[in-house]
């Protein structure tokens with residue numbers, strides 16, 4: 001393991017650094033292939049066969065098949081890549097955020113219309129941990 | 135000789151492009167977002183730049199994970215809008231001033247900025263959305279009113295270049311443009327931001343105080359602003375807010391003394407705080 005990172009204590013956030021990039025490489029390369037219609041057509045015609053082209057871990061592969069959007073990030077995916085898979089499924093960035101936050105589309109959209117998630121209480125992991133105890 | 139007259143800072147939210155392409159800009163959700171660009175479009179008509187030097191980031195579109203250049207300068211004759219997963223935007227092909235781009239590439243390298251030269255590249259919403267908001271609707275058969283030299287900055291895989299590096303690159307871009315012989319007026323765009331987080335459980339973070347302070351300091355304290363560490367962007371402006379480092383390239387290319395002639399700030403556009411500023415050299 002490398003040195004402790006000064007961004008590790010930001011809650012609810014994955015910073016896509018070189019460690020995550022290494023772990024998620026095959027997953028992210030699969031996701032970016034969804035950018036092109038020809039690949040989307042092939043994937044949608046048979047997901048398993050298409051995924052055989054990428055040497056993902058079994059967990060990554062399962063997270064793709066399950067559309068486990070948070071799981072994809074936990075396993076080294078980056079949002080700009082996973083959003084290409086979401087777009088294939090007809091899910092836009094805001095709908096994806098509604099899923100990842102567990103809020104659902106309507107509540108998330110309402111939060112954004114009301115000015116978004118405030119930084120207060122959302123800067124440090126310990127603020128989230130303390131919140132859970134209450 | 136070529137010269138830089140002004141700088142533009144501008145968000146490049148993809149949903150803004152979608153709203154324009156779908157003709158939704160008059161809807162109540164979008165109206166306040168686009169209202170703030172009316173003055174900008176008037177300003178562009180008067181300013182009439184020959185060339186826009188446009189600093190943006192690619193969002194895993196032209197660049198996949200196999201090759202991640204920190205700074206990549208577009209030197210191709212033209213750049214086609216890319217399919218980002220929902221079809222290419224119906225906007226004009228972006229035309230380069232190829233000779234000037236080559237000159238800037240050479241000048242930057244000799245000025246010790248080891249940039250990557252892109253002789254083929256598609257461009258995504260990071261580049262086309264700022265052109266759309268500043269110029270208004272233009273269809274595929276149209277032309278953008280200016281030539282565009284794109285500079286793509288890696289802000290996807292951490293770490294992006296530091297604010298300090300970006301600011302100093304802006305100074306080198308300025309030296310390159312000032313030494314180009316043709317009489318051309320150049321406006322430089324720094325794009326991205328403002329506060330936003332697109333991913334995981336903290337998605338939706340917006341920090342208007344931080345954003346306002348960033349906009350203020352572009353005029354009052356640009357050098358100090360360029361020294362901000364990455365972790366502050368990530369924590370205060372959201373994981374994707376770190377793309378604000380690109381605005382320092384724009385600011386570094388301007389005079390020390392600038393005048394803010396327009397500002398617009400609106401929340402939300404999808405997940406993001408829209409920020410926009412126009413700075414004229416004084």
Ligand SMILES: [Fe+2]
Pocket residue numbers: 146191193260326327377
């Ligand atoms: Fe961006």
